[in-house]
Amino acid sequence: MGQSRRCLVSFRDEEGVKHIAEVLAASLYEAGAVALQQFRRSDWSREASLDTGILRVEVCESTFYNVRVAELEDWLKRSGGKPSEVALRQKVRSGLTIDKNRGDKNLGHRGLD
Numbered sequence: 001m002g003q004s005r006r007c008l009v010s011f012r013d014e015e016g017v018k019h020i021a022e023v024l025a026a027s028l029y030e031a032g033a034v035a036l037q038q039f040r041r042s043d044w045s046r047e048a049s050l051d052t053g054i055l056r057v058e059v060c061e062s063t064f065y066n067v068r069v070a071e072l073e074d075w076l077k078r079s080g081g082k083p084s085e086v087a088l089r090q091k092v093r094s095g096l097t098i099d100k101n102r103g104d105k106n107l108g109h110r111g112l113d
Helices: 028-040 069-077 081-094
Strands: 005-012 018-025 057-058 097-098 105-106
Touching: 005 028, 018 028, 028 057, 069 081
Parallel strands: none
Antiparallel strands: 005 018, 005 057, 097 105
């Protein structure tokens, strides 16, 4: 059995209303079964569409990384490399704001001046 993951299971009833259950499950069928059990406890679940409908299971996975600021700044200062890497760095640089007091680029949102 795999590791349990957070899943969002949704079902759209005959009236087009979307119902969502958040569950922890280790498999697709476990997610569906736990959500179905939750749905069936609700008043709206007496609808025939629940028994003949489709459950949509979304596995919510998050990936986290730690990036040293110095390494990030070194990457931004680099020139050359594959054309795709150069284009990506240029795109990231263009999205940075310039701090007029420090004279350097800072990561952040552009201000709505």
